[in-house]
Amino acid sequence: GEDVEQSLFLSVREGDSSVINCTYTDSSSTYLYWYKQEPGAGLQLLTYIFSNMDMKQDQRLTVLLNKKDKHLSLRIADTQTGDSAIYFCAEGGGRDDKIIFGKGTRLHILP
Amino acid sequence: DTGVSQDPRHKITKRGQNVTFRCDPISEHNRLYWYRQTLGQGPEFLTYFQNEAQLEKSRLLSDRFSAERPKGSFSTLEIQRTEQGDSAMYLCASSVEEGPGGYTFGSGTRLTVV
Numbered sequence: 158g159e160d161v162e163q164s165l166f167l168s169v170r171e172g173d174s175s176v177i178n179c180t181y182t183d184s185s186s187t188y189l190y191w192y193k194q195e196p197g198a199g200l201q202l203l204t205y206i207f208s209n210m211d212m213k214q215d216q217r218l219t220v221l222l223n224k225k226d227k228h229l230s231l232r233i234a235d236t237q238t239g240d241s242a243i244y245f246c247a248e249g250g251g252r253d254d255k256i257i258f259g260k261g262t263r264l265h266i267l268p
Numbered sequence: 269d270t271g272v273s274q275d276p277r278h279k280i281t282k283r284g285q286n287v288t289f290r291c292d293p294i295s296e297h298n299r300l301y302w303y304r305q306t307l308g309q310g311p312e313f314l315t316y317f318q319n320e321a322q323l324e325k326s327r328l329l330s331d332r333f334s335a336e337r338p339k340g341s342f343s344t345l346e347i348q349r350t351e352q353g354d355s356a357m358y359l360c361a362s363s364v365e366e367g368p369g370g371y372t373f374g375s376g377t378r379l380t381v382v
Binding site: 257 | 308316375
């Protein structure tokens, strides 16, 4: 079945780049997503990439997609304390209409 | 439009009681989704509607769970005879039918069964 895997924790010093990695299984996924969840809040769509793209850049965010290896990454440049949150990788638009989420990576910012 | 609204934000109930949650999606979104999120996990799909039609239900949705979207606008999720294992955050999201925009999520209803 569909599955999305990501590491659970990442610690990064303020000002450094954060790279969050994800693997997925549904090769028919049309879109790959990154969502952000802050404490006590719902999920906020950060960015998405169409499956026929390799890279997408949006201000401090860079998404890389390796479709052959089904590997997705999110790079946050110049990480700030406000970036502290849980980041969910998700796939969608494949065999099903629903979006499948990973378990989330908790990003901790060190001073 | 104020986004996706969920009510209540928090619900504490005794085991065995029935609870009902409401979701008001973004008005021009014809798709509505329910997810459940437990601590340390990502959101798990429960069910979704296109307009008033319920198109898919997860195996997670036991017969104690029922969802409706009678007029294709707001939706309700009812849990009958609640169990402690039902304690979770119940998230509602909406989207347009086509396109890459992903979902817009509400802030969720946190259910605690005691």
